[in-house]
Amino acid sequence: MKLSYNWISDYIDLSGIEIKDMVNRLTLSTCEVEEIVPAFPDLKTVIVAEIVATEKHPQADKLQLCDIRAGKFRGKIVCGAPNARPGILVPFAPVGATIPGKDGSGILIQKAAIRGVESEGMLCSALELGLDKLFAGDGLLELGDIVPGIEPGISLGTPIPHDWTITIDNKSITNRPDLWCHFGFAREISAIYKKKLKFNPLEDKVKVKASKLSKKIKIEPGSALAYFGSVCENLKVTATPLWMRLRLAAVGQKSINNIVDVSNYVMLELAQPNHLFDLSTLKEGTVSVALNQTNNVKSFKTLDGESRSIPDNNQSRRLLESFHCSKKQIQILQWVPFLEILSHQRRARSKQRLNSYKPDLAFLFPARKLNPPLPGLDLQFKQIKLVEHFRLPHQPIDRNMIFRFLKIL
Helix, strand or coil: CEEEHHHHCCCECCCCCCHHHHHHHHHHHCCCEEEEEEEECCCCCCEEEEEEEEEEECCEEEEEEEEEEECCEEEEEEECCCCCCCCCEEEEEECCCEECCCCCCCEECCCEEECCEEECEEECECCCCCCCCCCCCCCECCCCCCCCCCCCCCECCCCCCCEEEEEECHHHHCCCHHHCCHHHHHHHHHHHHCCCECCCHHHCCCCCEECCCCCEEEECCCCEEEEEEEECECCCCCCCCHHHHHHHHHCCCCCCCHHHHHHHHHHHHHCCCCEEEEHHHCCCCEEEECCCCCCCEEEEEECCCCEEEEECCHHHHHHHHHCCEHHHHHHCCCCCEEEEEEEECHHHHHHHCCCCCCCHHHHCCCCCCCCCCCCHHHHHHHHHHHHCCCECEECCCCHHHHHHHHHHC
């Protein structure tokens, strides 16, 4: 299991606590920490620069001379990137700065003459900054769309702060399902250091508009402990904000879009598995949760480009949704999400053994038997509201149903 140091610091003040001391205390008191590695390089010495003008290099057809502005600095940089053009904001490593380089060995930037023209630094790509897993594409890293409102002269370490990835040995927390998320570890660290939490995300509430859900929810006896669903209307699917992309990238999650990423974020924040369906594909009038037993196998392709095989039954269809099928990526520009949070019975764990690929949620619920998802919808709505404004018609929960759930607990 991977944790982000910066993500944990959202819930507890870690100032004055060295990361090595925190790792040692966790290892002695709670679980085994396998390793700590930088999630992103330290980019404090890299500056945001604006390309003011460009001209051809007098001695090389594939090179340009870029006149840049970066705070008080104004100078010419030799650049061979095909997307170098006036008006864009790009990372600039001045003389004396150190960047990871394409092979990660580190490059100390020095004043140099390139084909007879002196260059006072280097304009950088995502690969040269060690950010290729976060930002795709060749050429200079264009910051204008990634960090709206950013100004020339600002250190790149401000919007992309240094972070640590902490890897936890899964076996050492097998019997601690409360630790299968960032907030769980924040509470643990809070107890170790006797520090108060900044806030409790489980206490957050989001106002929703009550309306009648067009789909009926039917739970076959023995198939699930609880089921929660809601429709999210007037929702625009866009790129995920940088702060959330950084959190997910630090723990090895690829960013897809704001909706898919929110689903993953809530799971990693609170160990709350959840699924997002395209409402238009739920054609039946009833959303049914049943224990259909079958030996049929269904094949599909996920967003990571891999082909998967899974038993074709209701529970495995929800597992399929957790992979975020590539078909959904194609349809995602025009759709109304239906958010599902489902608490399976433990017997569903046997179905996971039939599938060679285990998604993250397979380790959370029902395998670890986390609490039924009472706060999950509110938290999911909270995170979606941070990336897009929308209206939420919510299905009220029957009072008798609440009492039945409490008896189960």
